[in-house]
Ligand SMILES: CCCCCCCCCCCCCCCCCCCCCC(=O)SCCNC(=O)CCNC(=O)[C@H](O)C(C)(C)COP(=O)(O)OP(=O)(O)OC[C@H]1O[C@@H](n2cnc3c(N)ncnc32)[C@H](O)[C@@H]1OP(=O)(O)O
């Protein structure tokens with residue numbers, strides 16, 4: 016094997032760590048056994064020939080990009096499918112996949128099968144009867160069929176109750192007739208829908224004997240299994256080029272009186288009997304189950320995206336030298352600039368905070384899911400409320416921080432070969448999909464307003480809302496990490512009480528609840544954000560205290576420095592709230608700022624170690640700037656040479672246009 020030549024600056028950085036990188040990797044992976052599993056899977060995938068692109072995706076046309084993505088998806092998912100067949104529970108599978116990012120070695124812009132795994136299979140699991148599962152899950156797991164989740168329509172994404180696609184039951188033939196009555200009722204957006212899937216779960220409005228019974232899921236065959244032609248009555252196509260997700264084959268779908276048998280309605284929660292009798296679900300929101308599952312997944316996914324982005328930006332910042340602050344001294348590594356550390360170290364800490372919160376959220380999800388299996392629904396609203404805070408906060412923070420990582424790489428960060436712009440595209444999509452962020456914060460606000468009325472009635476509050484029973488009196492400032500975390504709860508109490516007051520005031524002025532809600536909605540989303548931040552901070556702190564107990568003291572110290580950095584960063588970001596609701600003074604704020612700078616100095620020697628511990632192989636980073644060896648300039652040049660424009664020294668446009676133009680002939 017040829018020894019890898021490592022950039023000297025990076026080599027020096029790697030001699031400075033004061034913790035064990037492998038120990039941190041194991042910690043982030045949820046245990047060493049999962050590190051091993053992840054690495055084995057990565058190796059298996061990377062051993063497959065033809066999976067990695069010779070020509071970068073971005074030089075392909077829209078059509079070629081899709082075709083190349085499908086070619087790779089087939090090779091890639093065959094391996095994944097074998098892994099998923101191994102005999103482990105969903106809970107175990109989740110842990111094993113927690114930091115699985117190998118797909119980003121294969122696709123920079125997501126995959127045409129991602130909806131099959133992230134939504135189609137989970138919907139069958141969550142919405143189908145045992146009998147339906149036995150049939151459909153087997154086919155889906157074997158990838159005999161490829162599916163997607165078709166909910167959003169041209170006219171409605173957010174407002175599910177406004178969906179127009181009709182599923183009318185015909186008791187004569189025991190069939191549902193699917194119909195798209197308007198242009199706005201066309202399904203629009205589902206990934207894989209355009210040319211990849213041959214089946215999908217369609218969310219449609221159920222009509223029985225002329226009466227509407229709300230939205231229900233239906234398993235629908237879209238294409239002939241042999242020829243892949245759209246079936247008669249199905250209108251399918253692709254929605255066109257997007258900011259990102261260009262491998263994902265998002266499509267549109269309309270129905271012209273398309274008939275499906277009765278047993279194609281997924282009937283775990285609600286059933287339509289042969290004679291058209293409807294047995295309604297115990298809770299109509301059970302139909303929204305897949306969305307909750309994906310919202311939970313997203314927090315973990317954002318932690319992974321951030322980890323990748325910051326690995327690239329920190330390694331690049333260690334090899335990049337710029338400016339000359341001290342005369343006659345060499346140009347410093349840009350990582351030594353405090354402003355650069357301010358951009359990057361919070362990104363490392365945020366990734367940890369999201370990992371820890373995602374682990375915590377997964378446990379809640381699995382417990383609630385077990386309860387649902389036993390017919391117990393009482394913890395579902397809380398899970399929904401938490402997901403409606405953490406999904407928006409994690410996606411919007413990730414979007415901001417990936418952009419910050421890109422800016423931290425200067426001009427080179429603007430190159431697609433850095434992979435940072437594509438990661439931005441993936442993160443910002445998540446602010447919209449699976450429930451637009453503002454809309455979800457407003458859902459969480461409903462739960463908070465309800466909780467407030469429970470408090471007013473003097474009844475106990477449960478779980479993540481229990482702290483809302485605390486006093487609304489101004490808080491004495493105390494700068495210990497534990498106290499600041501607690502103060503974020505106090506800020507949330509004040510914001511919730513303020514939002515409820517605003518809402519009530521508008522109602523008292525004569526507005527309807529709906530109009531008052533609309534007028535108070537900026538305060539309401541701010542209250543939800545504050546509640547979400549309070550959860551994020553307290554879970555990060557308390558879980559880290561718990562989980563680091565068994566770690567070496569050196570690693571524990573580094574991890575707790577990041578917790579402190581995160582807490583102080585947010586205290587400074589939200590200083591206006593602290594000034595409003597606590598006794599914090601200008602002197603306290605200056606002290607916090609100094610402490611924040613001091614922490615960055617402590618973290619600085621470990622910066623490269625911290626990102627190395629994310630343990631992303633170069634293929635996964637897929638970036639000219641972030642490779643382990645730090646040869647950023649060489650790779651930028653290698654990538655530039657892949658540009659199709661560099662194939663010939665003179666482009667034909669010279670003869671066709673430039674020359675005649677310069678000679679005044681054009
Ligand atoms: C295991 C293996 C692991 C490995 C797995 C494999 C790994 C794969 C790799 C993974 C990588 C990860 C990345 C994935 C990539 C994905 C790609 C992109 C996918 C993008 C897909 C999409 O983008 S797909 C469409 C999503 N489209 C929405 O997301 C619509 C939002 N819109 C709403 O969601 C509703 O429209 C909205 C607003 C609630 C109002 O709904 P509405 O009008 O019916 O309700 P109202 O407002 O009237 O009422 C509200 C009352 O309902 C209660 N409630 C409402 N929802 C509830 C719920 N879910 N559960 C319980 N309760 C609920 C609430 O708590 C209120 O309760 P209360 O009344 O007591 O206050």
Ligand SMILES: Cc1cc2nc3c(=O)[nH]c(=O)nc-3n(C[C@H](O)[C@H](O)[C@H](O)COP(=O)(O)OP(=O)(O)OC[C@H]3O[C@@H](n4cnc5c(N)ncnc54)[C@H](O)[C@@H]3O)c2cc1C
Pocket residue numbers: 130164165166167170171172173174203204205206260265444447448449450451453454457
């Ligand atoms: C990359 C990508 C992939 C997707 N994949 C799928 C898929 O596989 N399957 C699928 O079914 N769908 C998919 N979607 C669709 C996605 O779920 C919707 O776009 C999303 O739910 C937002 O709905 P919308 O587009 O109707 O936005 P709108 O609801 O129209 O939002 C527009 C604006 O209106 C505001 N707004 C809307 N309602 C309210 C309200 N009640 N109060 C205050 N403000 C409001 C929003 O905050 C936003 O600012 C995908 C979308 C994207 C971008």
